[in-house]
Amino acid sequence: MNSDQTKIPRATAKRLPLYYRFLQNLSASGKHRVSSAELSEAVKVDSATIRRDFSYFGALGKKGYGYNVDYLLTFFRKTLDQDEVTKVALIGVGNLGTAFLHYNFTKNNNTKIVMAFDTDPKKVGTKIGGVPVYHIESFEEAAASGVTVAILTVPLPAAQGIADQLVHSGIKGILNFTPARLTVPEHIRVHHIDLAVELQALVYFLKHYPL
Ligand code: ATP
Numbered sequence: 001m002n003s004d005q006t007k008i009p010r011a012t013a014k015r016l017p018l019y020y021r022f023l024q025n026l027s028a029s030g031k032h033r034v035s036s037a038e039l040s041e042a043v044k045v046d047s048a049t050i051r052r053d054f055s056y057f058g059a060l061g062k063k064g065y066g067y068n069v070d071y072l073l074t075f076f077r078k079t080l081d082q083d084e085v086t087k088v089a090l091i092g093v094g095n096l097g098t099a100f101l102h103y104n105f106t107k108n109n110n111t112k113i114v115m116a117f118d119t120d121p122k123k124v125g126t127k128i129g130g131v132p133v134y135h136i137e138s139f140e141e142a143a144a145s146g147v148t149v150a151i152l153t154v155p156l157p158a159a160q161g162i163a164d165q166l167v168h169s170g171i172k173g174i175l176n177f178t179p180a181r182l183t184v185p186e187h188i189r190v191h192h193i194d195l196a197v198e199l200q201a202l203v204y205f206l207k208h209y210p211l
Contacts, residue, residue, distance in 0.1 A: 008079075012053045018043050019053075020076040027069050035066035080110060089147045089171075090116040091162055092154030093123050093133055096177060096195075100151060101129035113151070115142050136162065143169035151175045163190075 008016075022042050026034055036054075040047040054067060057075050090097050090113050097116065105111050117136040118124055124135045134142065143166075150171050154162055159180035166174060173189045176182055179197075182190050 008056050012056055015043075015045060015049075015053060016076060016080060018045070019050075019072070020080060023069055023073050023076065027073055032069050033066045034069055038066070084110065086111050086149055087114045087145075087147045088112060088149045088151060089114070089139070089142055090131070090151045090153065091118075091136065091139075091166075092152065092158075093118040093120070093128060094153060094155075097151075097153035098128055100153065101131045104129055104131070111149075114147065117142070136165075139165060140169045143171060147171070149173045149175070151177065153177045156180050 019039070022039065023034070036047040036050045039045075039050050043050075045053075054072070057072065057079075088111055090100055093101065093116050097118075101113060101116055104113050113131055116128065116131050116133045117139055118133055119136055123133050126133050148171060150166050150173070152159060152162065152166075152174055156178050159176070159178040160182060163174060163176075163180075163182045163184055167184055167188055171188070173191070174182065174184070176190055176192045177195065179194050181192070184190055
């Protein structure tokens with residue numbers, strides 16, 4: 001993100017891509033304005049939060065008019081650095097990793113998985129979803145080619161060792177899909193997504209806190 005946007009609170013910054021995608025769709029369908037109520041319904045964020053978020057962007061909705069879609073899109077493009085593509089590496093081309101390679105975040109213009117790594121000789125040397133799979137031992141060269149973010153979809157016992165290797169190679173951020181709680185130096189950002197835990201939590205809430 002641009003350095004002049006650092007005043008945006010983290011929670012707001014996390015919602016930016018959500019707003020951005022919805023506004024792109026609106027703009028593509030020829031709409032030039034949107035109310036916070038419409039936005040709220042679409043992105044499932046309450047409208048008070050949307051109004052507060054948008055006030056950080058200098059976008060003050062007008063009563064009876066709403067927000068100017070083009071203004072917001074220009075702002076988001078600038079803030080999310082859409083011109084600059086962040087190169088991502090995926091480690092662990094199993095079932096989940098393979099799904100990510102096929103999906104490859106094509107709806108985000110600014111992130112792309114450009115290479116994948118595994119230890120399995122049957123997978124190394126192939127291409128999946130157009131992404132080349134290399135041996136994990138050659139990761140250092142990959143990082144040297146400008147990869148800054150890694151997605152981790154290896155089995156739990158391999159996770160910490162690989163994380164150490166990633167950090168050593170200069171990776172700045174890890175999206176960790178393994179259940180391992182990774183230990184990394186302070187300057188490395190790890191976001192942890194445990195799909196099994198999320199699913200269990202949903203089932204628990206459905207049972208114990210019916211809507
Ligand atoms: P599959 O059925 O293809 O094995 P899976 O998701 O059940 O899929 P896992 O055992 O979770 O398989 O492993 C995920 C992937 O991580 C596999 O492709 C495996 O070869 C790879 N892997 C295991 N250890 C490492 C490692 N140290 N470095 C890189 N990749 C690894």
